[in-house]
Amino acid sequence: MxxxxxxxxxxxxxxxxxxxxxxxxxxxxxxxxxxxxxxxxxxxxxxxxxxxxxxxxxxxxxxxxxxxxxxxxxxxxxxxxxxxxxxxxxxxxxxxxxxxxxxxxxxxxxxxxxxxxxxSREELLRLFQASGAIHYDVLEVDRAKLSDLDMSRISDYFSRYHVNFSEESEEGKKRMMAHTDIIGENSRPTMAGILIFGLSPDRLLPQSGISFAHFAGNEITEQLIDKKNIGGPLPRQADECLAALKANILTGSTIKGMRRIEAPHYPDKVFRELLVNACVHRNYSIHGSVIRVFLFADRLEVISPGPLPNSISIEKLSVGASFSRNPTLMRFMENLGYVDKLGRGLPMVCQEAAKLGVGVGFYETTHEFRVVLPLPDG
Structure with a gap:
């Protein structure tokens, strides 16, 4: 040797x-x-x-x-x-x-x-994106048209700021959408615009979406209990995947005297944070790779395409270091009430896990970032 x-x-x-x-x-x-x-x-x-x-x-x-x-x-x-x-x-x-x-x-x-x-061009784009020199979410989407956007949803978004989008002229609407990066300088929808307000984002961006799978045991080879392919705008993806998780996670309980005692479990905000975090921060320049959410008997895994950006390490995540690979997506999701931009999300997940006596695992490879959340016995 x-x-x-x-x-x-x-x-x-x-x-x-x-x-x-x-x-x-x-x-x-x-x-x-x-x-x-x-x-x-x-x-x-x-x-x-x-x-x-x-x-x-x-x-x-x-x-x-x-x-x-x-x-x-x-x-x-x-x-x-x-x-x-x-x-x-x-x-x-x-x-x-x-x-x-x-x-x-x-x-x-x-x-x-x-x-x-x-x-290659795509690989170079990812390198610049990782450095923060460019942001992929504000690039216009090839083949996308204004008709691919849901104008009623855009109107609802602006109504949060007491702006009556529907009464604007066509040029006024374009100007408002351009100023908020829903469309680009060529009046085509941006990636962020399609992902948040698109009528059918997965048609133009097949790499968007979540693949959810629930396995009977602790390995991917175990019996498949449930499987869903979740598409649509990002807010809907996060909501539907959270609903799938809640429907599949069994919360145990015991009877003590006349009372029913729930077994220790995570609050919904933990799962919501992990799902939204994956949707907002994944690398959308990686084509053909969706977010994967695997529920096992002993853990939940959320796997996002792409490694962490240059400035972020795994050690920094659990103490609240925030990053914005897709800052426009972040802004939209924050304004819609899905994101806390202060960086408190992952520390909250770690704190909730610690209350149950377990630790959250963060793992990074060249192609993906994976969060492993142990499930409490129950």
């Missing part, structure tokens, strides 16, 4: 490079790792894992490449090792906090499996 843990082959997090690697090629690899989940570049090891070694230290060279050929600059960790009399180096690249990164040749790379490649 090798105590130094030299990897045996390349993968999503490992890249081998010989001493002959060009500085520009090394910069490409470094940027790809920083734009993805981070990783390690092993210098002095050939592509197929043969140790060829280094004739000198390349630490200063690597630091210069990271400082001048990678934008923004990247800070790696360089470590020299001696194996069988040959010197190699482990260069650890952290997951970038200032994505997107690009090279001095103005190329954006990402890591896919054991290789790097130039980011």
């Amino acid at each position: 090798n105590p130094i843990n030299i990897p045996l082959e390349e993968n999503q997090y490992i890249e081998f490079k010989s001493e002959a690697v060009k500085a520009a090629d090394l910069a490409d690899e470094i940027v790809a790792f920083a734009n993805s989940e981070g990783g390690e570049i092993w210098l002095g090891i050939e592509e197929h894992g043969k140790i060829s070694g280094l004739s000198r230290s390349y630490e200063e060279d690597v630091m210069n490449i990271c400082r001048t050929a990678c934008i923004p600059p990247i800070i790696p960790v360089y470590q020299s090792l001696v194996i069988d009399g040959k010197t190699i180096a482990q260069v650890s690249i952290p997951k970038g906090k200032d994505k997107p990164y690009y090279t001095s040749r103005h190329k954006y790379f990402i890591r896919v499996g054991s290789t790097k490649r130039v980011a």
